[in-house]
Amino acid sequence: MTNTHPGPADVPPSVRMYEMLYSSLVSQVLIAVADIGVADAFDDGPSHVDDLAERLGCHTESLYRALRALASVGVFSEVAPRTFTLTPLARTLRGDGPDSMRDLARYLGRPERQLSFGAMAHTLRTGRPAFDHVNGTDLWSLLGARSDLGTLFDRAMGNMARMVNSSTLAAHDLSGARRLVDVGGGHGHLVATLLTRYPELTAVVFDLPRVIPEAVAVLGAAGVLDRVECVAGDFFTSVPEGGDTYLLSWTIHDWDDEDSVRILRNVRAAMGDTGRELILIDDVLPEGDAPHFGKFEDIVILTLLTGRSRTEAEFAKLLSAAGFRHVETRPTSAPTSLLIAHPV
Known part of the structure; x- marks a missing residue:
């Protein structure tokens, strides 16, 4: 036939x-x-x-x-x-796989999240997250209040961190770095990979208190805990000092411009006169009709949060407002790019 x-x-x-x-x-x-x-x-x-x-x-x-x-x-x-x-x-x-996406899939299926996309018209009409509208609270507050959901979210972000590890390593040489501070570093999967690659590197994983115990477990299992300090805190208040290289992976797109600049200024303050480099791992959107995964990731952010995916020019503007100079943007094999910035 x-x-x-x-x-x-x-x-x-x-x-x-x-x-x-x-x-x-x-x-x-x-x-x-x-x-x-x-x-x-x-x-x-x-x-x-x-x-x-x-x-x-x-x-x-x-x-x-x-x-x-x-x-x-x-x-x-x-x-x-x-x-x-x-x-x-x-x-x-x-x-059980090194490139597992199972926890991410399970998180994406949570009814709190799925219902939000069913109510996306609310966001288009009001400019406010549909997540807040259908759940009666914002995403971050719900993750903090619900340990089951918060733990699943953190593990899903660990899946995503492992996905960008090899791309990050291939896109940027960190052999000159001595102390890396991963701001919002989650369970430490990215830091574990970097410390394995660079034996002279030490690191700080900085995130909310509820995240730190799992980070300690992940870094211990990777055999690098003796070279890592796990620090609990809030990047809206301050960021650990003492690093020469600072990293923010898939973080800035969660926040609006005002909050993003606030985070970046706290990073700049922590760097002082000795910090040499800031690395942002994030979606960098092309202009016009060019297809890019980040344009739909931006719809996720629009529906759930108050942030946005940004173009290179928009990132450069944020960085400048926070005391950095955008140096270059490097694509990776993942949907994300690396933006390299230096303090001014």
């Missing part, structure tokens, strides 16, 4: 829009299988859906239909009738 489905160039706009409207279903199925732990239920080789369903306590036919759908986009592969194997994409949904 001849396939009569038109090619991409021939798809009418209404059909293309139909496909775009349904594209979120990929994310929803990924979230569901991550939450259940489907990828972790696989042995080393292929598994029949009947065996998977028994291990997971799932309805067999429903699980099959979900795996069949994900296999059509390269997540899992149906290697024989009703028998699937893990693909490289599916392996990132395992909880």
Whole structure:
């Protein structure tokens, strides 16, 4: 039988829009299988859906239909009738892998977050986060009040930190640095990677008090805890002094211009006369219609928070207002870029 489905160039706009409207279903199925732990239920080789369903306590036919759908986009592969194997994409949904995205997927599926996107029209009408509107409080307050949600969020950010590690290492040479201060460093995954790469480097992981115990555990497991100081605090108040290199990874985009400058000024104050370099890891948006993942990351921020993704010129303006000079921007293999700035 001849396939009569038109090619991409021939798809009418209404059909293309139909496909775009349904594209979120990929994310929803990924979230569901991550939450259940489907990828972790696989042995080393292929598994029949009947065996998977028994291990997971799932309805067999429903699980099959979900795996069949994900296999059509390269997540899992149906290697024989009703028998699937893990693909490289599916392996990132395992909880035990070095490039695991499972905690991120589970966090993205939380109802507090999902409901916010269902109410995005509120944000478009008012300019205020839909998250606050549907949850009765802002994201940061809820994370602080709910230990279960806060812990999952921190682990999801750890997934994201590991994703940018290799890109960061490839994009910038830190061999001249002696003491790195990771401001908002989370569980310390990025610092652990950098200390492994640079044996002469020492570091400070600085974040909220609730984050520090897990950071100590992560850095201890990486075997670098003897070269790290884990410090609890609030970057709106102050930042640890004594570093020659300061790092802010996926942090500035969470905040509006006023708060961003406040954070950056506290970093500048901590650097004093001896700090030499600030590194920002963040989305840097191209101008015009050019596609970039950060333009949709910006919609996430718009819906959940008060910050924004920014262009290079907008970052340079923030840095200048805080006492820095933007030196260069370096793309990475991740969706983020490195912005290098020097104190003035």
